Amino acid sequence: MNRSAPQVVARRILIRGVVQGVGFRPHVYRVAARLGVAGWVVNGAAGVEIHVEGPLERVQAFVRAVEDEAPAPARISEVQIDDAPAAGLTGFEIRASRRDDAPTVRMSPDLAVCHDCLREMNDPADRRYRYAYINCTNCGPRYSIIQRLPYDRPNTTMSGWQLCEACRAEYTDPLDRRYHAQPTACPMCGPQYRLVVDEREECRGPEAISRAARMLADGRILAVKGIGGYHLACDAQNAMAVDQLRERKFRKERPFAIMVRDMAEARRLLRLTDAHERLLADAARPIVLAPAATELPGVSPDNPNLGVMLPYAPLHHLLFAVGSPSPLVLTSANRSAEPIAYRDDDARERLAGIADALLIGERPIARRVDDSVVAVRGGAPFIVRRSRGYSPGVVARLPAARPILAMGSDLKNAVAVVVDGQVIVSQHIGDLDELETHASYAETIHDLLAMYDLEPAEMIVAHDLHPEFHSTAVARSLPAHRHVAVQHHHAHVASVLAEHELLAERAVGVALDGTGYGTDGGIWGCEFFVGSVADGFERAASLRPFDLPGGDAAARFPVQAAAGLLARLDDLPDMSAPPFSFPRRFRDAVQLVHKNVRCFRSTSAGRLFDAVAALLGFTREATFEGQAAIWLETLARQAAVEPPLPFTDLDHQVLLRSVIADRLAGRDPAEIAYAFHAALAGEIVRMTNDLCARHGLELAVLSGGVFQNELLLDLVSDAAGRRFRMLINRSVPVNDGGIALGQAAVAGLIPSPSGRGLG
Ligand code: ZN
Ligand code: ZN
Ligand code: FE
Numbered sequence: 077m078n079r080s081a082p083q084v085v086a087r088r089i090l091i092r093g094v095v096q097g098v099g100f101r102p103h104v105y106r107v108a109a110r111l112g113v114a115g116w117v118v119n120g121a122a123g124v125e126i127h128v129e130g131p132l133e134r135v136q137a138f139v140r141a142v143e144d145e146a147p148a149p150a151r152i153s154e155v156q157i158d159d160a161p162a163a164g165l166t167g168f169e170i171r172a173s174r175r176d177d178a179p180t181v182r183m184s185p186d187l188a189v190c191h192d193c194l195r196e197m198n199d200p201a202d203r204r205y206r207y208a209y210i211n212c213t214n215c216g217p218r219y220s221i222i223q224r225l226p227y228d229r230p231n232t233t234m235s236g237w238q239l240c241e242a243c244r245a246e247y248t249d250p251l252d253r254r255y256h257a258q259p260t261a262c263p264m265c266g267p268q269y270r271l272v273v274d275e276r277e278e279c280r281g282p283e284a285i286s287r288a289a290r291m292l293a294d295g296r297i298l299a300v301k302g303i304g305g306y307h308l309a310c311d312a313q314n315a316m317a318v319d320q321l322r323e324r325k326f327r328k329e330r331p332f333a334i335m336v337r338d339m340a341e342a343r344r345l346l347r348l349t350d351a352h353e354r355l356l357a358d359a360a361r362p363i364v365l366a367p368a369a370t371e372l373p374g375v376s377p378d379n380p381n382l383g384v385m386l387p388y389a390p391l392h393h394l395l396f397a398v399g400s401p402s403p404l405v406l407t408s409a410n411r412s413a414e415p416i417a418y419r420d421d422d423a424r425e426r427l428a429g430i431a432d433a434l435l436i437g438e439r440p441i442a443r444r445v446d447d448s449v450v451a452v453r454g455g456a457p458f459i460v461r462r463s464r465g466y467s468p469g470v471v472a473r474l475p476a477a478r479p480i481l482a483m484g485s486d487l488k489n490a491v492a493v494v495v496d497g498q499v500i501v502s503q504h505i506g507d508l509d510e511l512e513t514h515a516s517y518a519e520t521i522h523d524l525l526a527m528y529d530l531e532p533a534e535m536i537v538a539h540d541l542h543p544e545f546h547s548t549a550v551a552r553s554l555p556a557h558r559h560v561a562v563q564h565h566h567a568h569v570a571s572v573l574a575e576h577e578l579l580a581e582r583a584v585g586v587a588l589d590g591t592g593y594g595t596d597g598g599i600w601g602c603e604f605f606v607g608s609v610a611d612g613f614e615r616a617a618s619l620r621p622f623d624l625p626g627g628d629a630a631a632r633f634p635v636q637a638a639a640g641l642l643a644r645l646d647d648l649p650d651m652s653a654p655p656f657s658f659p660r661r662f663r664d665a666v667q668l669v670h671k672n673v674r675c676f677r678s679t680s681a682g683r684l685f686d687a688v689a690a691l692l693g694f695t696r697e698a699t700f701e702g703q704a705a706i707w708l709e710t711l712a713r714q715a716a717v718e719p720p721l722p723f724t725d726l727d728h729q730v731l732l733r734s735v736i737a738d739r740l741a742g743r744d745p746a747e748i749a750y751a752f753h754a755a756l757a758g759e760i761v762r763m764t765n766d767l768c769a770r771h772g773l774e775l776a777v778l779s780g781g782v783f784q785n786e787l788l789l790d791l792v793s794d795a796a797g798r799r800f801r802m803l804i805n806r807s808v809p810v811n812d813g814g815i816a817l818g819q820a821a822v823a824g825l826i827p828s829p830s831g832r833g834l835g
Contacts, residue, residue, distance in 0.1 A: 082131040082132065082133075083131070083132060084129055084130060084131065084162045085129065085130070085131075085132050085135050085159075085162065086115075086127065086128065086129035086135075086159070086160040086161060086162040086163065087126075087127075087128050087129075087135055087139065087157055087158065087159060087160055088125070088126070088127055088157075088158045088159075088160040089125070089126040089127075089128065089139065089142070089155065089156070089157050089158075090120070090122060090123055090124070090125055090126075090154075090155070090156040091123050091124045091125075091126070091142070091143075091152055091154070091155050091156075092122060092123035092152070092153050092154040092155075092156075093123065093150065093151045093152040093153035093154065093182065094149070094150060094151040094153075094182050094184050094185075094469065095123055095124045095146075095150050095151075095152065095182075096119050096123075096124065096182070096184070096227060097183070097184045097213075097218055097227045097258065098147050098149040098150045098184050098187075098213065098214070099147040099149070099150075099212070099213025099214050099253070099255075099257075100124050100146070100147060100150055101117045101118075101119065101124065101170050101250075101255075101256070102170070102213060102250050102251070102252075102253075102255040102256070103142070103145065103146065103147050103150075104117040104124070104126055104142055104170075105117065105168060105169075105170050105250045105251070106250075106251060107138055107141045107142055107145065108128065108138060108168035109168060109251070110141075111130070111134050111137055111138050111141070112130065112134065113128050113129065113130035113134050113135060113138050113168065114128070114129050114130060114165035114166055114167060114168055115127040115128040115129055115165055115168055116165075116168065116169045116170070116171050117168075117169075117170055117171065118170075118171040118172075119226075123154075126142070127160060127163070127165075128168075129160075129162045129163065129165060139157060143155060147213070147214050148190070148214060148359065149184060149187045149214055149215065149359055151469075153470075170250055182468075182469070182470060182498070183218060183219055183222060183225070183227065183468050183527075184218040184219065184227075185218060185219050185360065185464070185465050185466055185467055185468065185469055186216075186217045186218050186219050186220050186303050186304065186445065186464055186465055187214075187215045187216060187217075187218065187359045187360075187465070188215060188359050188360070188361040188386075188387075188388035188389075188465075189210065189211065189215050189216065189387075189388065189389065189390045189393065190212065190214045190215035192212065192214070192253060193210045193211060193212055193214075193215055193216075193390065194390075194393060196210060197210050197390055197393065197394070198397070203242065203262055203263070203264075204262050204263065206282045206285075206394060206397075207261075207262060207263050207266070207390070208268070208269050208285060208389075208390050208391040208394055208437070209259070209261050209266050209267055209268075209390065209437075209439060210390050211257060211259050211260060211261075211390075212253045212254050212257050212260065213253060213254060213255060213256065213257045214253065215359070216257070216259050217259055217303050217439075219442075219443070219445060219467060219468055219503075220303050220304045220441050220442060220443060220445050220464070221233045221234060221258075221259055221439070221440075221441070221442050222442055222527075223235075223442050224526070224527065225527060225528075227258060228258060229258045229259075232258050232259060232442070233439055233440040233441065233442050234258065234259045234261065234266075234267075234439065237261055237265060237266050237267060238265060239260070239261075239265055240262060240264045240265035242262065242264070243260055243261060243262050243264075243265055243266075246260065247260055259439075263281070266439075267437065267438035267439040268280050268281045268284075268437075268438055269281070269284045269285055269288075269301075269391065269435055269436065269437050269438070270284055270435075270436045270438065271283075271284035271285075271287050271288055271433060271434070271435055271436075272424070272433060272434045272435075272436055273432070273433040275424075278433075282394075282398075284435065285391065285394050285395060285398060285435070286398045286399070288300070288395065288400075288433065288435045289395050289396075289398045289399040289400040290399060291432065291433055292309060292310065292311055292395070292400045292401055292404065293311065293399055293400065293401050295310070295311055295314045295316060295317045296310070296317070296432040296433065297309070297310045297317060297320060297321050297324070297430065297431050297432050298310070298431055298432065298433050298434070298435055299409050299417075299423055299427045299430070299431035299433070299434040299435065300391070300395075300406075300434075300435045301391075301420075301423070301434075301435060301436055301437040301441075302389050302391070302392075303388065303389050303441070303445065303464060304416075304418065304441060304443075304444060304445025304446060304447075304463070304464045304503070305408060305409065305416035305417060305418035305441060305444050305445065305446065306408075306409035306416065306417045306418065306423045306427065306434075307406045307407060307408065307409055308321060308325065308405070308406075308407050308408075308409045308427070308430060308431060309335075309404050309405060309406050310404065310405050311401040311404065311405075312332075312334045312372050312375055312401075312403040312404055312405045313372060313401065313403070314401075315373040315374055317405075318332070318372075318373065318374040318375060318405060319374055321405060321407075321430075322374065324429060324430040325407070325410075325411060325412060325430055326411050326412040327407075327412045328699040328700075329377050329378070329699050329700065329703065330412075330699065330700040330703075331375065331376035331377070331379050331381075331382070331383060332375050332376065332383075332405045332406075332407045333363045333383035333384065333385060333405070333406055333407060333447065333449075334372070334375060334382065334383070334384050334385075334403040334404060334405055334406065335384070335385050335386070335387060335392060335402075335403060335404045335406040336384055336385075336386065336402050336403045336404075337387070337396045337402035337403075338386065339353065339356065339357065339386065341402055341403065342356060342384055342386065344369070344370070345368065345369055345370055345372075345382065345384065345403060346366040346367060346368055346369050346382055346384055347366060347367040347368075347369050348366055349366075349452060349455070351452045351455050351456065351457070352364055352366045352452055355450050355452065355457055356384070356385070356386050357386065358465070359465065360448060360464070360465025360466055361385055361386055361387075361388035361464075361465055362385065362447065362448035362449060362450040362464075362465055362466075363383040363384065363385045363447050363448065363449045363450070363461075364383070364384055364385065364450055364451070364452075365381050365382070365383050365449065365450070365451040365452075365460065366381060366382065366384065366451075366452070367380055367381055367382075368380060368381060368382040372403070375405060378707060378710065379706060379710065380710055380713065383449060384403070385406070385447065388465075391435075391437070406447075408446055408447070409423065409426075409427055409430070409431070410426070411426070411430070413506075413507065413509070413510055413513075414426075414510060414512045414513070415444060415505070415506055415512055415513055415516040416444055416446050418441040418443070418444040419440075419441070420436055420440075423436070424436075443503075443519075443520070443523055444503070444516065445463055445464040445467060445503045446461065446463040446464060446503065446504050447461075447463060447464055448461055448462055448463045448464055448465055448466050448504075449461035451784075451786070453786065453789060453804070454793065456806065457806065458804075458805075458806065458810075459805070459806070459807070459808060459809050459813075460784060460809055460811070460813075461488070461504050461809065461813060462490065462501065462503070462504060462808060462809060462813055463503040463504040464503065467501065467502060467503035467504075468500050468501070468502065468503070468524075469500075470498045470499060470500055471492075471499050471500075471501050471575055471807040471808055471817055472498075472499045472574045472575045472577060472807065472817060472821070473497050473498055473499065473577060474494050474497055474498075474499055474574065474579070474820060474821060474824045474825075475497060475579075475824070476494050476497060476536075476820075476824035476825075478534070478535065478536055478557060479493065479494055479495050479528075479530050479534065479535045479536075480492075480493065480494035480535060480536045480537075480538060480820045480823055480824050481493055481521070481524075481525070481530070481532060481535050481536070481537050481538070481554075481556075482494075482537075482538040482539075482815075482816040482817070482819035482820040482823065483521075483537065483538065483539040483540070483547040483548070483550065483551045483816065483819070484505075484540075484547055484812070484813075484815050484816040484819070485540055485545070485547065485564065485567075485592075485812035485815040485816075486507065486508045486509070486540070486542070486545045486546055486547055486812075487507050487508075487590075487591075487701070487811075487812045488504065488506070488507065488809070488811050488812040488813045489504075489505040489506060489507065489508050489513075489517060489547065489812070489813075489816075490502050490503065490504055490505055490808075490813050490815075490816050491505070491517075491520060491521055491524065491816050492816035492817055492819070492820045493524050493525070493528060493530060494820050494824060495528045495530065499574070499817055499820055499821075500524070500528075501808060501816055501817055502520050502524055502816075503520070504813060505517050505520055507701075508545075508546040508547060509546075514546060517546075517547075517550070518550070521550070532554040532555050532556055533555040533556065533557065534557055535556055535557055536556065536557055536558050536559075536560055536823050536824070537551050537554055537556035537557075537558070537559050537560070538551075538559075538560045538561075538562055538819035538820055538822065538823035539551035539552075539559065539560075539561060539562070539819065540561070540562065540564055540567070540592075540593065540815070540819070541561045541562060541563045541564060541593050541594075541595070542564065542592075542593035543593070545593075548561075560819075560822070560823040560826060562818070562819040562822045562823060563592070563593070563594065563595055564589075564591075564592025564593055564594075564600070564815065565585075565587035565589075565592050565594075565600055565601075565603045565605070565780070566585075566605070566612075566613050566818070566822055567815045567818030567819045567822060568585075568587040568589065568592075568779035568780050568810075568814065568815065568818055569583075569585030569586075569587055569605055569613060569777055569779055569818070570585075570609045570613075570817075570818035570819075570821040570822045571779055571805060571808055571814040571815065571817040571818030571821065572585075572777035572778070572779050572803050572804060572805050572818075573585075573608070573609050573777055573803075573821070574609060574817055574818065574820070574821035575805060575806065575807040575808060575817060576803055578609075578775075578803075579608070579609045579610055579821065579825060580608055580609075580610045581608055581775060582606070582607060582608045582611075582771070582773055582775075583606075583607075583608065583773060583775040583776060583777050584604065584605070584606055584616075584764050584767045584768055584771070584773055584775070584776045584777070584800070585603075585604070585605035585606070585607070585613055585776075585777050585779075586603070586604055586605075586760060586763075586764060586776060586777070586778045586779075586780075587600075587601075587602075587603045587605070587778075587779050587780040588601065588602050588603075588681040588682075588760075588778075588780040588781075588782035588783060589601050589680075589681065589682055589780035589781040589782055589811070589812070590631060590680055590681075590682030590683070590701070590702075590781060590782075591631065591680060591682065594679075595615075596677075597677075598621065598676065598677035598678060598679065599624060599676050599677065599678040599679070599680055600618065600678075600679050600680070601619070601678065601679055601680030601681045601682055601683070601780070601782075602618055602619035602679050602680065602681035602684070602726065603615060603617075603618050603679065604616045604617040604618065604763055604764070604767060606767055606771050606773070609821050609822060609825050610825050612822075616767055617726060617763055617767070618679040618726065619679040619680070619681060619684065619726045619728060620679070620725075620726055620727045620728055620729070621677050621678065621679050622640050622641050622643075622644075622677075622678055622679075622683075622728070623640055623643065623669045623672070623675040623676070623677065623678070624637065624640040624675060624676045624677075624678040624680070624683060625639055625640055625643075625665040625666075625668035625669050625673075625674060625675050626665060626668060626674055626675075627674065627676060630665075630683065630686075631682070631683070631686075631698075631701070632697055632698055633661055633697055633698070634686035634687065634689050634690035634694050634695065634698060634704045635658050635659060635661055635662040635665070635690045635695050636661060636662070636665045637680075637683035637684075637686035637687045637690070638651075638658070638662060638686065638687040638690040638691060639662050639663075639665030639666045639668075639669060640665070640669060640675070640678065640683065640687075641683065641684065641687040641728055641732060642666070642687065642732060643665075643666045643669035643670060644669075644729075645729060645732065645733060645736075647733075648736075649736065649740065651663075655739055655740070655742075656690075656691065656695075656739070657695060658690065658695055659695060662690075681756075681780070681782045682702075682705065682781070682782060684728055684756075685704060685705040685708055685782070686698075686704045686705070687728075687732065688708060688732070688735055688749070688752050689704035689705065689707055689708040690704070691732070691735050691736060691739060692708065692711060692735070692739065692745040692748060692749055693745055694707050694708070702781065702784070705782070705785060708749050708752075709749075709753070709785050709786070709787050709788070711745060711746050711749040712746060712749035712750040712752070712753050712787055713750075713787060714746040715744065715746035715747045715749065715750040716750075717750070717754075718747050718750040718751040718754060719751065719754065720751055720754035720755035720757075720758045721734045721735065721738075721748070721751045721752055721754070721755040722734055722755070723755035723756065723758070723759045724759070726759060726763065731752070731755060735748055735752065738751075750787075753785075753787050753788050753791055754791055756788060757788055757791030757792045757794075757795055758791075758795055760792055761792055761795040761796050761799075764776045764796070764800060765799050765800065768799070768800045773800070774800050774801055775800065775801045775802075775803065776796070776800045776801070776802050776803070777802075777803045777804070778792070778802060778803070778804045778810070779804065779805055779810050779814065779818075780810060780811070781810060781811035781812065783804060783810045784810060784811060789804070
């Protein structure tokens with residue numbers, strides 16, 4: 077019998093996913109030290125590479141522990157384990173990253189401050205007591221401070237601060253929580269916050285934060301630098317402060333998000349499910365939309381939901397600890413529609429008339445990253461705005477041999493790049509209708525291309541089919557291997573199939589939204605398709621077309637949309653009289669339809685919602701996109717379950733005639749609103765079911781901004797039952813924030829005319 081040491085085995089392990097810049101190598105080192113195995117770990121081009129050797133059971137325990145005990149911010153997508161020859165190593169080491177690696181490794185999104193750091197920050201004996209820039213390998217900023225890859229301190233916005241001796245000792249100790257924590261710092265060596273009032277710097281460090289908290293308690297409006305940009309903050313329970321903020325920011329009615337001190341307070345203010353609470357506590361710390369349990373005047377007018385988030389930067393915790401009121405309104409610092417301010421000079425200039433003081437952080441922000449917004453649908457997360465905490469995470473994989481740049485839509489824009497078969501969607505950029513947003517758009521594209529070392533001339537550039545979109549013009553101005561125009565609703569449908577990695581799957585695609593340019597030059601928005609991403613989509617049905625008068629203004633004035641949908645009703649009553657009391661704009665718009673001047677053929681579901689909202693009382697101007705539809709859904713929720721209004725073959729004329737008749741008969745508008753939702757849901761399900769039966773399909777995918785409507789989505793889900801499998805966007809928004817993913821998928825799967833295969 078062999079009585080010598082147990083047999084030594086060796087394994088080579090490759091771990092892919094978000095595993096760099098999240099404390100993964102020290103974690104591997106600690107596990108190896110604990111189990112007494114030898115080898116090394118290194119950050120490679122494809123992920124973390126490990127060589128381990130030792131007795132079989134210990135190597136097996138090592139492999140399990142590396143995966144099971146991974147640091148919280150890590151996201152392991154794949155673990156590949158191969159046998160390897162033992163090299164007779166004795167110790168375990170962390171090897172330096174190789175510099176020649178192609179920078180295609182995944183960058184980590186920004187992470188909320190962790191519990192260990194919070195404990196230190198609140199400990200008077202700790203050297204980082206009340207230090208606003210505390211972080212470690214498990215937490216802190218990432219994407220918002222990276223200037224170029226690889227992710228090392230000199231390549232971040234922390235490059236200007238030299239580590240002091242104590243910080244350096246932590247940074248170089250593999251057993252320390254701050255081993256290679258790139259943004260690490262302390263009050264001795266790192267950046268601080270400064271309070272600027274009336275152009276004068278009043279104080280710096282903890283005093284600045286205490287003064288800021290007092291000003292907030294006094295009802296003042298502050299600009300506060302966060303992780304991805306500046307926020308405007310005020311006491312959410314101070315109606316005067318909230319009013320003033322609306323006035324100064326030119327934001328009339330769109331809801332403000334709030335930040336609360338802790339989960340207990342979130343529970344007091346909102347009706348939260350477990351799914352909501354999990355999202356609130358997630359390291360991404362998004363704004364979570366949930367039903368309000370109490371009214372905060374002016375914060376979320378005419379809206380039953382509130383957007384709430386927990387503190388995520390150490391600064392937020394500090395503000396609450398030193399007396400800031402809770403909840404705080406915390407909204408992106410900009411004037412309405414402009415991009416969020418993130419550079420200090422720019423903030424001082426642009427926010428001068430809005431904020432009473434600025435709490436300026438000295439650590440620069442490399443790029444603007446807004447707060448993300450997430451709701452819950454069917455018990456699972458449903459992304460409304462994908463930004464901080466999620467970007468630049470990978471949302472899907474695509475078998476594209478050539479890199480792709482997808483330009484997104486002109487509304488709620490985000491762009492995407494496909495590199496090494498991974499789809500990376502940028503942070504939310506916004507609506508491309510202002511010069512400032514155009515600049516931000518160009519910056520973000522440039523930034524993504526530079527980050528991943530991509531040349532547009534080598535890429536497929538995918539863009540919307542709309543000839544007048546700004547994004548189309550920018551796409552055309554770029555040199556490209558190929559330009560590919562993708563129809564808007566094809567992109568919506570493809571985005572769902574792409575994120576579920578069903579690129580070859582044939583499905584019924586249902587896309588409902590406000591506006592998308594159709595292949596016939598019309599404005600589409602209530603579309604049914606049959607097909608697949610790989611083979612393309614056929615338009616199988618749509619809302620009965622109508623003539624929409626006045627183009628863009630039609631989306632702002634529900635009565636104008638109503639004119640388009642009602643102009644050809646022969647028995648139309650006097651709409652200027654009660655109960656409709658439509659303003660004159662309606663009559664003028666009807667004239668346009670009859671004269672066929674400045675009219676567009678449209679099948680938009682968004683405008684159908686607007687028209688019904690107008691008929692039920694929303695006759696004023698909408699001050700933000702989707703407002704009338706949200707108003708209509710809120711109204712419907714006040715009714716009990718109602719049978720659907722008549723609606724067949726997607727013919728809105730019958731439907732609208734009954735809305736008018738019911739209204740004239742004095743029926744409760746809430747009931748009509750509910751019956752409208754039920755009718756639309758029923759018709760969506762009937763049409764989908766028909767198409768599934770006709771084409772032998774069992775899968776339906778839903779996308780488009782209209783499906784942000786929770787009542788509609790619930791009614792569709794209920795009616796669909798088990799008749800077909802139904803998928804909706806989860807990793808990207810159903811609204812136009814998801815368009816870039818769909819464009820990338822469609823463009824990536826179009827065979828190359830030169831016959832070089834995919835891409
Ligand atoms: Zn930490
Ligand atoms: Zn230090
Ligand atoms: Fe859309």
